[in-house]
Amino acid sequence: MLYLEGEFYMKVTVCIGSSCHLKGSRYVVETLQKLVDDNNLSDKVTLGGTFCLGKCQQGVCVNVDEDFHSVTPETVVEFFEKEIKARV
Numbered sequence: 820m821l822y823l824e825g826e827f828y829m830k831v832t833v834c835i836g837s838s839c840h841l842k843g844s845r846y847v848v849e850t851l852q853k854l855v856d857d858n859n860l861s862d863k864v865t866l867g868g869t870f871c872l873g874k875c876q877q878g879v880c881v882n883v884d885e886d887f888h889s890v891t892p893e894t895v896v897e898f899f900e901k902e903i904k905a906r907v
C-alpha cells in the first residue's frame with residue numbers, strides 16, 4: 820500500500836512491454852480499469868503501466884504494490900477479485 824495525502828492506495832502496475840503486449844496486456848489493463856471503476860475503487864487503486872519487468876516468459880506481468888503476478892486475459896477477472904478487490 821502506498822500512503823498519499825492521508826489515504827492508502829494500492830498501486831497496480833501492468834507491463835506494457837512488447838512480449839506482454841503480445842500476450843494481451845492491453846486487454847488486461849482495460850479490464851482492470853473497468854473493474855476498478857465498476858467497483859468504485861478508483862479512489863483506492865492507482866492503475867498504471869510500465870515497460871518490461873524482465874520476466875517476459877511469465878507475462879502478462881502485473882505488480883500489486885511490490886508483489887509480482889502473472890496474469891492472462893483469461894485470469895484477469897479472478898486476479899482482480901482475489902488480489903485487488905479482496906485486499907484493498
Ligand code: FES
Pocket residue numbers: 834835836837838839840870871872873874875876878880
Ligand atoms: S515485456 Fe513484460 S516482462 Fe518483459
